[in-house]
Amino acid sequence: MDLIAGLIQTSILAGGVLALAALGEVLAERVGIVNLGVEGLIALGAITGIATVVAIPSPTLGFVLALLVGLLVGMVFATATVIVRANQILCGLALTLMGTGVAAMIGKAYSGIPAPATFPPVAIPFLSDLPLVGRALFTQNVLVYLIYLVLPFAIHHLLFRTRHGLDLRAVGENPAAADAAGIPVRRIRFWYVSAGAALAAGAGAYLTLAFVPSWSEGVVAGRGWIAVALVIFAGYRPWTAVGAALLFGLITSLGFVGQARNWPIAAPVLSMLPYLGTIALMIVPVLAWQKVRRLMAAPAALGQPYFRDVR
Template sequence: MSVVSGLLSNALVSGAVLALAGLGELLAERVGVLNLGVEGLMALGAMSAVAAVSGTHDPAVGVLAALATGAAAGSLFAFATVVARASQVLCGMALTMGGMGLAATLGRPFAGQPSAATFPVLPIPLLDRLPVLGDALFRQSLPVYVAFLILPLFLHWLLFRTRHGLALRAIGENPAACDAVGMKVLPLRFAYVVLGAAISAGAGAYLTLGFVPSWSDGVTAGRGWIAVALVIFAGYRPWRIVAGALLFGFVGALGYLAQARDWGIPSAFLGMLPYLVTLLFMMLPALTGRGRVAAPAALGVAYYRDQR
Protein backbone atom coordinates (compact mmCIF):
# COMPACT_ATOMS: atom_id res chain seq x y z
CA MET A 1 0.00 0.00 0.00
CA SER A 2 1.42 3.39 -1.04
CA VAL A 3 1.76 6.36 1.32
CA VAL A 4 -1.15 8.18 -0.35
CA SER A 5 -3.36 5.10 -0.22
CA GLY A 6 -2.45 4.51 3.42
CA LEU A 7 -3.21 8.10 4.39
CA LEU A 8 -6.60 8.04 2.69
CA SER A 9 -7.49 4.66 4.17
CA ASN A 10 -6.59 5.78 7.68
CA ALA A 11 -8.49 9.04 7.15
CA LEU A 12 -11.64 7.10 6.30
CA VAL A 13 -11.25 4.76 9.28
CA SER A 14 -10.68 7.64 11.70
CA GLY A 15 -13.21 10.04 10.20
CA ALA A 16 -16.03 7.49 10.15
CA VAL A 17 -16.47 7.88 13.91
CA LEU A 18 -17.00 11.61 13.59
CA ALA A 19 -19.21 11.27 10.51
CA LEU A 20 -21.61 8.89 12.23
CA ALA A 21 -21.79 11.00 15.39
CA GLY A 22 -22.35 14.18 13.37
CA LEU A 23 -25.08 12.66 11.22
CA GLY A 24 -26.87 11.47 14.34
CA GLU A 25 -26.70 14.96 15.83
CA LEU A 26 -27.96 16.39 12.54
CA LEU A 27 -31.28 14.58 12.90
CA ALA A 28 -31.93 16.07 16.34
CA GLU A 29 -30.96 19.60 15.36
CA ARG A 30 -33.01 19.58 12.15
CA VAL A 31 -36.17 19.13 14.24
CA GLY A 32 -35.12 21.89 16.63
CA VAL A 33 -33.47 20.00 19.51
CA LEU A 34 -29.88 20.76 20.48
CA ASN A 35 -28.32 17.62 21.92
CA LEU A 36 -25.03 18.37 23.68
CA GLY A 37 -24.88 14.83 25.02
CA VAL A 38 -23.16 13.27 22.00
CA GLU A 39 -19.95 12.64 23.93
CA GLY A 40 -21.83 10.72 26.60
CA LEU A 41 -23.82 8.78 24.01
CA MET A 42 -20.64 7.76 22.21
CA ALA A 43 -19.09 6.61 25.48
CA LEU A 44 -22.15 4.54 26.35
CA GLY A 45 -22.24 3.03 22.85
CA ALA A 46 -18.53 2.23 22.93
CA MET A 47 -18.75 0.51 26.31
CA SER A 48 -21.94 -1.42 25.59
CA ALA A 49 -20.56 -2.68 22.27
CA VAL A 50 -17.41 -4.03 23.91
CA ALA A 51 -19.46 -5.63 26.69
CA ALA A 52 -21.81 -7.26 24.19
CA VAL A 53 -19.09 -8.76 21.99
CA SER A 54 -17.20 -10.10 25.01
CA GLY A 55 -19.83 -12.80 25.34
CA THR A 56 -21.01 -13.23 21.76
CA HIS A 57 -17.88 -12.48 19.66
CA ASP A 58 -20.19 -10.97 17.08
CA PRO A 59 -19.74 -7.29 16.11
CA ALA A 60 -23.33 -7.13 14.84
CA VAL A 61 -24.55 -7.85 18.37
CA GLY A 62 -22.24 -5.14 19.65
CA VAL A 63 -23.74 -2.61 17.27
CA LEU A 64 -27.28 -3.60 18.23
CA ALA A 65 -26.39 -3.23 21.90
CA ALA A 66 -24.94 0.22 21.27
CA LEU A 67 -27.97 1.31 19.26
CA ALA A 68 -30.33 0.08 21.97
CA THR A 69 -28.30 1.83 24.68
CA GLY A 70 -28.23 5.05 22.67
CA ALA A 71 -31.98 4.86 22.04
CA ALA A 72 -32.66 4.33 25.75
CA ALA A 73 -30.48 7.28 26.77
CA GLY A 74 -31.92 9.34 23.94
CA SER A 75 -35.44 8.56 25.12
CA LEU A 76 -34.64 9.97 28.56
CA PHE A 77 -33.14 13.08 26.99
CA ALA A 78 -36.09 13.46 24.62
CA PHE A 79 -38.60 13.07 27.44
CA ALA A 80 -36.82 15.75 29.46
CA THR A 81 -36.43 18.24 26.61
CA VAL A 82 -39.40 17.56 24.31
CA VAL A 83 -42.10 16.43 26.73
CA ALA A 84 -41.07 18.04 30.03
CA ARG A 85 -39.52 21.01 28.14
CA ALA A 86 -36.45 21.23 30.36
CA SER A 87 -33.40 23.19 29.24
CA GLN A 88 -31.81 21.44 26.28
CA VAL A 89 -28.37 22.75 27.17
CA LEU A 90 -28.50 21.55 30.77
CA CYS A 91 -29.99 18.18 29.82
CA GLY A 92 -27.33 17.71 27.16
CA MET A 93 -24.57 18.47 29.63
CA ALA A 94 -26.14 16.05 32.10
CA LEU A 95 -26.27 13.36 29.41
CA THR A 96 -22.61 13.89 28.59
CA MET A 97 -21.39 13.80 32.18
CA GLY A 98 -23.75 11.03 33.23
CA GLY A 99 -23.07 8.94 30.14
CA MET A 100 -19.31 9.20 30.49
CA GLY A 101 -19.45 8.43 34.20
CA LEU A 102 -21.76 5.45 33.76
CA ALA A 103 -19.68 4.09 30.89
CA ALA A 104 -16.47 4.43 32.91
CA THR A 105 -18.02 2.62 35.88
CA LEU A 106 -19.64 -0.24 33.96
CA GLY A 107 -16.69 -0.58 31.61
CA ARG A 108 -14.02 -1.20 34.26
CA PRO A 109 -13.95 -5.00 33.69
CA PHE A 110 -13.13 -4.39 30.01
CA ALA A 111 -10.65 -1.53 30.41
CA GLY A 112 -7.41 -2.03 28.52
CA GLN A 113 -8.50 -5.31 26.95
CA PRO A 114 -8.76 -5.73 23.17
CA SER A 115 -12.27 -6.12 21.82
CA ALA A 116 -13.36 -9.73 21.52
CA ALA A 117 -14.59 -9.08 17.95
CA THR A 118 -14.00 -6.43 15.32
CA PHE A 119 -15.61 -5.47 12.03
CA PRO A 120 -14.21 -7.47 9.11
CA VAL A 121 -12.98 -5.80 5.95
CA LEU A 122 -15.49 -6.05 3.09
CA PRO A 123 -13.67 -5.47 -0.21
CA ILE A 124 -15.80 -4.46 -3.18
CA PRO A 125 -14.95 -6.79 -6.08
CA LEU A 126 -13.06 -5.25 -9.01
CA LEU A 127 -13.08 -1.76 -7.47
CA ASP A 128 -10.65 -2.84 -4.76
CA ARG A 129 -8.09 -3.56 -7.49
CA LEU A 130 -7.92 0.04 -8.69
CA PRO A 131 -4.45 1.57 -8.30
CA VAL A 132 -3.96 3.78 -5.22
CA LEU A 133 -7.68 4.34 -4.55
CA GLY A 134 -8.68 0.68 -4.57
CA ASP A 135 -7.07 -0.28 -1.26
CA ALA A 136 -8.10 2.99 0.38
CA LEU A 137 -11.72 3.35 -0.70
CA PHE A 138 -12.95 -0.14 -1.46
CA ARG A 139 -11.31 -2.30 1.22
CA GLN A 140 -13.08 -1.00 4.29
CA SER A 141 -15.46 -2.35 6.90
CA LEU A 142 -19.21 -1.91 6.61
CA PRO A 143 -19.46 1.02 9.09
CA VAL A 144 -17.09 3.08 6.93
CA TYR A 145 -19.27 2.55 3.87
CA VAL A 146 -22.31 3.47 5.97
CA ALA A 147 -20.69 6.61 7.38
CA PHE A 148 -19.34 8.04 4.13
CA LEU A 149 -21.84 6.85 1.54
CA ILE A 150 -24.99 5.03 2.60
CA LEU A 151 -26.14 7.14 5.56
CA PRO A 152 -25.35 10.63 4.17
CA LEU A 153 -26.93 9.69 0.84
CA PHE A 154 -30.08 8.50 2.59
CA LEU A 155 -30.28 11.52 4.89
CA HIS A 156 -29.77 13.96 2.01
CA TRP A 157 -32.58 12.26 0.10
CA LEU A 158 -34.81 12.18 3.19
CA LEU A 159 -34.29 15.81 4.20
CA PHE A 160 -34.19 17.51 0.81
CA ARG A 161 -36.06 15.23 -1.59
CA THR A 162 -39.13 14.08 0.35
CA ARG A 163 -42.23 15.72 1.82
CA HIS A 164 -41.43 14.08 5.13
CA GLY A 165 -38.01 15.74 5.14
CA LEU A 166 -39.63 19.08 4.35
CA ALA A 167 -41.89 18.57 7.36
CA LEU A 168 -38.90 17.81 9.58
CA ARG A 169 -37.07 20.94 8.48
CA ALA A 170 -40.23 22.99 8.94
CA ILE A 171 -40.59 21.74 12.51
CA GLY A 172 -37.08 22.96 13.19
CA GLU A 173 -37.96 26.38 11.80
CA ASN A 174 -41.51 27.03 12.98
CA PRO A 175 -43.13 24.30 15.09
CA ALA A 176 -46.20 26.42 15.82
CA ALA A 177 -47.06 26.77 12.12
CA CYS A 178 -46.50 23.04 11.61
CA ASP A 179 -48.78 22.23 14.54
CA ALA A 180 -51.44 24.53 13.13
CA VAL A 181 -51.60 22.51 9.89
CA GLY A 182 -51.84 19.19 11.71
CA MET A 183 -48.24 17.99 11.94
CA LYS A 184 -47.34 15.91 14.99
CA VAL A 185 -44.60 18.21 16.25
CA LEU A 186 -43.80 16.62 19.60
CA PRO A 187 -43.90 12.96 18.43
CA LEU A 188 -41.66 13.75 15.45
CA ARG A 189 -39.22 15.67 17.61
CA PHE A 190 -39.15 12.83 20.13
CA ALA A 191 -38.64 10.17 17.46
CA TYR A 192 -35.80 11.90 15.66
CA VAL A 193 -33.98 12.83 18.85
CA VAL A 194 -34.05 9.15 19.83
CA LEU A 195 -32.95 8.04 16.36
CA GLY A 196 -30.13 10.55 16.32
CA ALA A 197 -28.99 9.43 19.77
CA ALA A 198 -28.93 5.80 18.62
CA ILE A 199 -26.76 6.69 15.60
CA SER A 200 -24.36 8.67 17.81
CA ALA A 201 -24.06 5.67 20.13
CA GLY A 202 -23.42 3.55 17.04
CA ALA A 203 -20.44 5.80 16.33
CA GLY A 204 -19.10 4.79 19.73
CA ALA A 205 -19.56 1.13 18.82
CA TYR A 206 -17.48 1.60 15.69
CA LEU A 207 -14.85 3.41 17.75
CA THR A 208 -14.21 0.39 19.98
CA LEU A 209 -14.96 -2.37 17.47
CA GLY A 210 -13.25 -0.88 14.46
CA PHE A 211 -11.03 2.11 14.98
CA VAL A 212 -9.25 1.50 18.31
CA PRO A 213 -10.37 -1.40 18.98
CA SER A 214 -10.56 -1.60 22.77
CA TRP A 215 -12.34 0.14 25.60
CA SER A 216 -10.81 2.62 28.01
CA ASP A 217 -12.16 5.54 29.98
CA GLY A 218 -11.94 8.65 27.80
CA VAL A 219 -11.71 6.69 24.55
CA THR A 220 -14.04 9.18 22.82
CA ALA A 221 -11.39 11.90 23.30
CA GLY A 222 -13.73 14.83 22.70
CA ARG A 223 -15.04 13.59 19.36
CA GLY A 224 -18.62 14.14 20.49
CA TRP A 225 -18.00 17.85 20.97
CA ILE A 226 -16.31 18.09 17.58
CA ALA A 227 -19.36 16.38 16.05
CA VAL A 228 -21.72 18.95 17.58
CA ALA A 229 -19.60 21.84 16.31
CA LEU A 230 -19.21 20.20 12.91
CA VAL A 231 -22.97 20.00 12.40
CA ILE A 232 -23.37 23.70 13.10
CA PHE A 233 -20.54 24.93 10.94
CA ALA A 234 -21.31 22.43 8.16
CA GLY A 235 -24.60 24.21 7.61
CA TYR A 236 -26.73 21.28 8.83
CA ARG A 237 -26.09 19.37 5.60
CA PRO A 238 -25.03 15.70 5.52
CA TRP A 239 -22.34 15.91 2.83
CA ARG A 240 -20.59 18.85 4.48
CA ILE A 241 -20.51 16.91 7.74
CA VAL A 242 -18.90 14.00 5.91
CA ALA A 243 -16.33 16.33 4.34
CA GLY A 244 -15.42 17.80 7.73
CA ALA A 245 -15.11 14.33 9.23
CA LEU A 246 -12.84 13.25 6.40
CA LEU A 247 -10.64 16.29 6.99
CA PHE A 248 -10.40 15.41 10.67
CA GLY A 249 -9.44 11.85 9.78
CA PHE A 250 -6.87 12.93 7.19
CA VAL A 251 -5.06 15.27 9.57
CA GLY A 252 -5.08 12.56 12.23
CA ALA A 253 -3.63 10.05 9.76
CA LEU A 254 -0.95 12.57 8.82
CA GLY A 255 -0.04 12.83 12.50
CA TYR A 256 0.34 9.05 12.76
CA LEU A 257 2.59 9.08 9.70
CA ALA A 258 4.71 11.85 11.21
CA GLN A 259 5.19 9.81 14.38
CA ALA A 260 6.00 6.62 12.45
CA ARG A 261 8.62 8.38 10.30
CA ASP A 262 9.99 10.46 13.18
CA TRP A 263 9.58 13.90 11.65
CA GLY A 264 10.65 15.46 14.94
CA ILE A 265 7.25 16.98 15.76
CA PRO A 266 6.15 16.71 19.43
CA SER A 267 3.54 13.97 19.92
CA ALA A 268 1.34 16.29 22.00
CA PHE A 269 1.11 18.72 19.09
CA LEU A 270 0.33 15.90 16.65
CA GLY A 271 -2.45 14.68 18.93
CA MET A 272 -3.94 18.17 19.05
CA LEU A 273 -3.55 18.84 15.32
CA PRO A 274 -6.75 17.12 14.03
CA TYR A 275 -8.93 19.10 16.45
CA LEU A 276 -7.16 22.37 15.71
CA VAL A 277 -7.32 22.04 11.92
CA THR A 278 -10.94 20.91 11.95
CA LEU A 279 -12.01 23.82 14.15
CA LEU A 280 -10.11 26.31 11.97
CA PHE A 281 -11.75 24.82 8.90
CA MET A 282 -15.20 25.17 10.45
CA MET A 283 -14.46 28.76 11.48
CA LEU A 284 -13.41 29.72 7.96
CA PRO A 285 -16.89 30.71 6.69
CA ALA A 286 -17.39 33.05 9.63
CA LEU A 287 -13.93 34.58 9.26
CA THR A 288 -14.31 35.18 5.53
CA GLY A 289 -17.96 36.23 5.64
CA ARG A 290 -18.90 33.57 3.11
CA GLY A 291 -21.08 30.53 3.43
CA ARG A 292 -22.92 31.67 6.52
CA VAL A 293 -25.81 29.36 7.29
CA ALA A 294 -28.40 30.21 9.89
CA ALA A 295 -29.36 27.56 12.40
CA PRO A 296 -32.95 26.28 12.41
CA ALA A 297 -34.96 29.12 13.92
CA ALA A 298 -36.47 26.96 16.67
CA LEU A 299 -33.22 25.18 17.58
CA GLY A 300 -32.92 24.91 21.34
CA VAL A 301 -36.38 26.37 21.96
CA ALA A 302 -38.99 24.27 23.75
CA TYR A 303 -42.38 24.22 22.04
CA TYR A 304 -45.51 25.02 24.06
CA ARG A 305 -48.65 24.35 22.08
CA ASP A 306 -50.78 26.72 24.13
CA GLN A 307 -48.42 29.60 23.25
CA ARG A 308 -48.52 29.28 19.49
Protein backbone atom coordinates in the same frame (compact mmCIF):
# COMPACT_ATOMS: atom_id res chain seq x y z
CA MET B 1 2.56 5.18 -2.70
CA ASP B 2 2.00 2.85 0.25
CA LEU B 3 2.20 5.84 2.59
CA ILE B 4 -0.48 7.73 0.65
CA ALA B 5 -2.73 4.67 0.44
CA GLY B 6 -2.35 4.06 4.17
CA LEU B 7 -3.06 7.72 4.90
CA ILE B 8 -6.28 7.62 2.87
CA GLN B 9 -7.39 4.37 4.48
CA THR B 10 -6.74 5.65 8.02
CA SER B 11 -8.47 8.94 7.21
CA ILE B 12 -11.62 7.10 6.15
CA LEU B 13 -11.58 4.89 9.25
CA ALA B 14 -10.92 7.78 11.64
CA GLY B 15 -13.55 10.00 10.04
CA GLY B 16 -16.25 7.33 10.32
CA VAL B 17 -16.75 7.95 14.04
CA LEU B 18 -17.28 11.67 13.52
CA ALA B 19 -19.43 11.16 10.42
CA LEU B 20 -21.91 8.82 12.12
CA ALA B 21 -22.17 10.98 15.24
CA ALA B 22 -22.57 14.13 13.11
CA LEU B 23 -25.36 12.55 11.05
CA GLY B 24 -27.22 11.80 14.26
CA GLU B 25 -26.77 15.37 15.43
CA VAL B 26 -28.03 16.67 12.06
CA LEU B 27 -31.30 14.80 12.64
CA ALA B 28 -31.69 16.24 16.15
CA GLU B 29 -30.81 19.82 15.28
CA ARG B 30 -32.92 19.87 12.13
CA VAL B 31 -35.99 19.43 14.34
CA GLY B 32 -34.81 22.17 16.68
CA ILE B 33 -33.18 20.25 19.56
CA VAL B 34 -29.55 20.81 20.55
CA ASN B 35 -28.04 17.60 21.91
CA LEU B 36 -24.74 18.31 23.66
CA GLY B 37 -24.72 14.79 25.06
CA VAL B 38 -23.05 13.30 21.98
CA GLU B 39 -19.80 12.70 23.88
CA GLY B 40 -21.60 10.67 26.53
CA LEU B 41 -23.59 8.74 23.92
CA ILE B 42 -20.43 7.79 22.04
CA ALA B 43 -18.88 6.58 25.31
CA LEU B 44 -21.95 4.46 26.12
CA GLY B 45 -21.98 2.98 22.62
CA ALA B 46 -18.25 2.25 22.79
CA ILE B 47 -18.45 0.31 26.05
CA THR B 48 -21.63 -1.47 24.93
CA GLY B 49 -19.90 -2.67 21.77
CA ILE B 50 -16.78 -3.96 23.51
CA ALA B 51 -18.71 -5.56 26.37
CA THR B 52 -20.97 -7.36 23.90
CA VAL B 53 -18.17 -8.87 21.81
CA VAL B 54 -16.33 -10.00 24.95
CA ALA B 55 -19.46 -11.92 26.01
CA ILE B 56 -20.62 -12.96 22.51
CA PRO B 57 -18.05 -12.55 19.69
CA SER B 58 -20.46 -10.88 17.28
CA PRO B 59 -19.60 -7.32 16.21
CA THR B 60 -22.96 -7.00 14.46
CA LEU B 61 -24.76 -7.75 17.72
CA GLY B 62 -22.50 -5.29 19.54
CA PHE B 63 -23.34 -2.55 17.05
CA VAL B 64 -27.07 -3.26 17.19
CA LEU B 65 -27.09 -3.25 20.99
CA ALA B 66 -25.20 0.05 21.00
CA LEU B 67 -27.89 1.50 18.73
CA LEU B 68 -30.58 0.27 21.13
CA VAL B 69 -28.78 1.72 24.16
CA GLY B 70 -28.47 5.04 22.34
CA LEU B 71 -32.15 4.92 21.39
CA LEU B 72 -33.25 4.30 24.99
CA VAL B 73 -30.99 7.03 26.40
CA GLY B 74 -32.11 9.32 23.59
CA MET B 75 -35.74 8.72 24.54
CA VAL B 76 -34.94 9.78 28.11
CA PHE B 77 -33.21 12.90 26.79
CA ALA B 78 -36.12 13.60 24.42
CA THR B 79 -38.60 13.20 27.27
CA ALA B 80 -36.71 15.82 29.26
CA THR B 81 -36.22 18.30 26.41
CA VAL B 82 -39.35 17.77 24.28
CA ILE B 83 -42.05 16.61 26.69
CA VAL B 84 -40.93 18.25 29.96
CA ARG B 85 -39.25 21.09 27.98
CA ALA B 86 -36.26 21.33 30.28
CA ASN B 87 -33.21 23.37 29.29
CA GLN B 88 -31.58 21.60 26.35
CA ILE B 89 -28.03 22.74 27.10
CA LEU B 90 -28.14 21.57 30.72
CA CYS B 91 -29.74 18.26 29.76
CA GLY B 92 -27.06 17.69 27.12
CA LEU B 93 -24.23 18.45 29.53
CA ALA B 94 -25.83 16.13 32.10
CA LEU B 95 -26.03 13.40 29.48
CA THR B 96 -22.35 13.83 28.64
CA LEU B 97 -21.32 13.62 32.30
CA MET B 98 -23.61 10.66 32.94
CA GLY B 99 -22.59 8.77 29.80
CA THR B 100 -18.85 9.19 30.23
CA GLY B 101 -19.10 8.38 33.95
CA VAL B 102 -21.16 5.21 33.48
CA ALA B 103 -18.95 4.07 30.60
CA ALA B 104 -15.80 4.64 32.67
CA MET B 105 -17.26 2.69 35.59
CA ILE B 106 -18.34 -0.28 33.45
CA GLY B 107 -15.19 -0.07 31.35
CA LYS B 108 -12.82 -0.82 34.25
CA ALA B 109 -13.46 -4.52 33.72
CA TYR B 110 -12.66 -4.25 29.99
CA SER B 111 -9.75 -1.80 30.01
CA GLY B 112 -6.94 -2.94 27.75
CA ILE B 113 -8.76 -6.09 26.56
CA PRO B 114 -8.57 -6.38 22.74
CA ALA B 115 -11.93 -6.87 21.06
CA PRO B 116 -12.31 -10.62 20.39
CA ALA B 117 -14.26 -9.88 17.22
CA THR B 118 -14.30 -6.82 14.96
CA PHE B 119 -15.80 -5.88 11.62
CA PRO B 120 -13.48 -7.38 8.98
CA PRO B 121 -12.56 -5.58 5.74
CA VAL B 122 -14.80 -6.36 2.80
CA ALA B 123 -13.07 -6.09 -0.57
CA ILE B 124 -15.20 -4.98 -3.51
CA PRO B 125 -14.25 -7.10 -6.53
CA PHE B 126 -12.22 -5.34 -9.25
CA LEU B 127 -12.41 -1.95 -7.52
CA SER B 128 -10.19 -3.12 -4.66
CA ASP B 129 -7.47 -3.96 -7.20
CA LEU B 130 -7.16 -0.39 -8.46
CA PRO B 131 -3.71 1.13 -7.92
CA LEU B 132 -3.26 3.49 -4.96
CA VAL B 133 -6.94 3.99 -4.04
CA GLY B 134 -8.19 0.40 -4.44
CA ARG B 135 -7.14 -0.90 -1.03
CA ALA B 136 -7.81 2.43 0.69
CA LEU B 137 -11.33 3.00 -0.64
CA PHE B 138 -12.70 -0.40 -1.52
CA THR B 139 -11.27 -2.71 1.16
CA GLN B 140 -13.09 -1.31 4.16
CA ASN B 141 -15.46 -2.84 6.68
CA VAL B 142 -19.19 -2.82 6.07
CA LEU B 143 -19.82 0.05 8.51
CA VAL B 144 -17.61 2.35 6.45
CA TYR B 145 -19.71 1.71 3.35
CA LEU B 146 -22.86 2.28 5.41
CA ILE B 147 -21.61 5.55 6.92
CA TYR B 148 -20.15 7.11 3.78
CA LEU B 149 -22.47 5.84 1.07
CA VAL B 150 -25.84 4.76 2.43
CA LEU B 151 -26.71 6.97 5.41
CA PRO B 152 -25.80 10.40 3.95
CA PHE B 153 -27.81 9.66 0.81
CA ALA B 154 -30.78 8.37 2.83
CA ILE B 155 -30.80 11.31 5.26
CA HIS B 156 -30.32 13.88 2.50
CA HIS B 157 -33.17 12.34 0.51
CA LEU B 158 -35.36 12.31 3.61
CA LEU B 159 -34.66 15.94 4.48
CA PHE B 160 -34.76 17.55 1.05
CA ARG B 161 -36.65 15.22 -1.30
CA THR B 162 -39.71 14.10 0.66
CA ARG B 163 -42.83 15.70 2.08
CA HIS B 164 -41.99 14.29 5.48
CA GLY B 165 -38.60 15.98 5.29
CA LEU B 166 -40.33 19.29 4.61
CA ASP B 167 -42.45 18.76 7.72
CA LEU B 168 -39.35 17.86 9.69
CA ARG B 169 -37.51 21.03 8.66
CA ALA B 170 -40.61 23.11 9.32
CA VAL B 171 -40.63 21.85 12.90
CA GLY B 172 -37.07 23.11 13.30
CA GLU B 173 -37.77 26.46 11.67
CA ASN B 174 -41.19 27.43 13.03
CA PRO B 175 -42.86 24.84 15.25
CA ALA B 176 -45.92 27.05 15.87
CA ALA B 177 -46.65 27.34 12.14
CA ALA B 178 -45.97 23.63 11.68
CA ASP B 179 -48.37 22.80 14.49
CA ALA B 180 -51.04 25.06 12.97
CA ALA B 181 -50.61 23.12 9.71
CA GLY B 182 -51.34 19.86 11.51
CA ILE B 183 -47.76 18.60 11.81
CA PRO B 184 -47.18 16.64 15.06
CA VAL B 185 -44.34 18.77 16.42
CA ARG B 186 -43.67 16.93 19.67
CA ARG B 187 -43.82 13.49 18.09
CA ILE B 188 -41.39 14.44 15.32
CA ARG B 189 -38.99 16.07 17.74
CA PHE B 190 -39.14 13.15 20.15
CA TRP B 191 -38.38 10.41 17.65
CA TYR B 192 -35.75 12.23 15.60
CA VAL B 193 -33.85 13.25 18.72
CA SER B 194 -33.98 9.60 19.82
CA ALA B 195 -32.83 8.40 16.40
CA GLY B 196 -29.97 10.89 16.43
CA ALA B 197 -28.90 9.61 19.84
CA ALA B 198 -28.95 6.04 18.50
CA LEU B 199 -26.59 7.00 15.66
CA ALA B 200 -24.25 8.73 18.13
CA ALA B 201 -24.08 5.57 20.25
CA GLY B 202 -23.52 3.59 17.05
CA ALA B 203 -20.51 5.83 16.41
CA GLY B 204 -19.14 4.66 19.76
CA ALA B 205 -19.55 1.01 18.79
CA TYR B 206 -17.81 1.78 15.48
CA LEU B 207 -14.95 3.28 17.48
CA THR B 208 -14.28 0.12 19.51
CA LEU B 209 -15.32 -2.49 16.95
CA ALA B 210 -13.91 -1.07 13.70
CA PHE B 211 -11.35 1.66 14.40
CA VAL B 212 -9.68 1.15 17.80
CA PRO B 213 -10.56 -2.45 18.72
CA SER B 214 -10.31 -2.06 22.50
CA TRP B 215 -11.63 0.02 25.37
CA SER B 216 -9.70 2.46 27.53
CA GLU B 217 -10.91 5.37 29.59
CA GLY B 218 -10.72 8.49 27.46
CA VAL B 219 -10.87 6.57 24.17
CA VAL B 220 -13.63 8.90 22.97
CA ALA B 221 -11.19 11.81 23.33
CA GLY B 222 -13.62 14.65 22.65
CA ARG B 223 -14.97 13.25 19.40
CA GLY B 224 -18.52 14.05 20.47
CA TRP B 225 -17.73 17.74 20.81
CA ILE B 226 -15.97 17.74 17.44
CA ALA B 227 -19.05 16.11 15.85
CA VAL B 228 -21.27 18.89 17.23
CA ALA B 229 -18.88 21.49 15.81
CA LEU B 230 -18.86 19.73 12.42
CA VAL B 231 -22.64 19.96 12.19
CA ILE B 232 -22.46 23.73 12.68
CA PHE B 233 -19.67 24.06 10.13
CA ALA B 234 -21.56 21.85 7.66
CA GLY B 235 -24.64 24.04 7.76
CA TYR B 236 -26.75 21.16 9.14
CA ARG B 237 -26.44 19.23 5.88
CA PRO B 238 -25.61 15.51 5.91
CA TRP B 239 -23.24 15.30 2.94
CA THR B 240 -21.27 18.33 4.06
CA ALA B 241 -21.04 16.91 7.58
CA VAL B 242 -19.63 13.65 6.22
CA GLY B 243 -17.12 15.56 4.09
CA ALA B 244 -16.02 17.59 7.10
CA ALA B 245 -15.67 14.38 9.14
CA LEU B 246 -13.46 12.93 6.41
CA LEU B 247 -11.30 16.07 6.56
CA PHE B 248 -10.89 15.58 10.30
CA GLY B 249 -10.06 11.95 9.69
CA LEU B 250 -7.22 13.13 7.45
CA ILE B 251 -5.98 15.51 10.15
CA THR B 252 -6.06 12.68 12.70
CA SER B 253 -4.21 10.30 10.41
CA LEU B 254 -1.54 12.96 9.78
CA GLY B 255 -0.93 13.00 13.52
CA PHE B 256 -0.51 9.20 13.53
CA VAL B 257 1.89 9.31 10.58
CA GLY B 258 3.88 12.15 12.14
CA GLN B 259 4.40 10.21 15.34
CA ALA B 260 5.24 6.98 13.50
CA ARG B 261 7.79 8.69 11.28
CA ASN B 262 9.30 10.86 14.02
CA TRP B 263 8.51 14.19 12.46
CA PRO B 264 10.29 17.06 14.26
CA ILE B 265 7.02 18.06 15.94
CA ALA B 266 6.20 17.30 19.55
CA ALA B 267 3.77 14.40 19.96
CA PRO B 268 1.31 16.47 22.06
CA VAL B 269 1.11 19.01 19.22
CA LEU B 270 0.34 16.25 16.72
CA SER B 271 -2.36 14.92 19.05
CA MET B 272 -3.85 18.41 19.24
CA LEU B 273 -4.31 18.70 15.47
CA PRO B 274 -8.01 17.64 15.37
CA TYR B 275 -8.90 20.15 18.10
CA LEU B 276 -6.93 22.94 16.45
CA GLY B 277 -8.76 22.07 13.24
CA THR B 278 -12.09 22.39 15.07
CA ILE B 279 -11.21 25.91 16.20
CA ALA B 280 -10.13 26.83 12.67
CA LEU B 281 -13.39 25.54 11.17
CA MET B 282 -15.44 27.52 13.68
CA ILE B 283 -13.67 30.70 12.58
CA VAL B 284 -14.44 30.10 8.88
CA PRO B 285 -18.19 30.98 9.03
CA VAL B 286 -17.34 34.23 10.82
CA LEU B 287 -14.96 35.26 8.06
CA ALA B 288 -17.05 33.90 5.20
CA TRP B 289 -19.19 35.94 2.85
CA GLN B 290 -22.68 36.87 3.90
CA LYS B 291 -24.20 34.43 1.43
CA VAL B 292 -22.16 31.53 2.81
CA ARG B 293 -23.14 32.42 6.37
CA ARG B 294 -26.78 32.47 5.31
CA LEU B 295 -26.49 29.00 3.79
CA MET B 296 -24.93 27.74 7.01
CA ALA B 297 -27.55 29.33 9.26
CA ALA B 298 -29.03 27.20 12.00
CA PRO B 299 -32.73 26.27 12.05
CA ALA B 300 -34.60 29.29 13.41
CA ALA B 301 -36.13 27.42 16.37
CA LEU B 302 -32.95 25.56 17.32
CA GLY B 303 -32.66 25.26 21.09
CA GLN B 304 -36.11 26.71 21.74
CA PRO B 305 -38.73 24.62 23.58
CA TYR B 306 -42.17 24.64 22.01
CA PHE B 307 -45.15 25.60 24.15
CA ARG B 308 -48.33 24.92 22.21
CA ASP B 309 -50.44 27.22 24.37
CA VAL B 310 -48.10 30.19 23.66
CA ARG B 311 -48.34 30.75 19.91
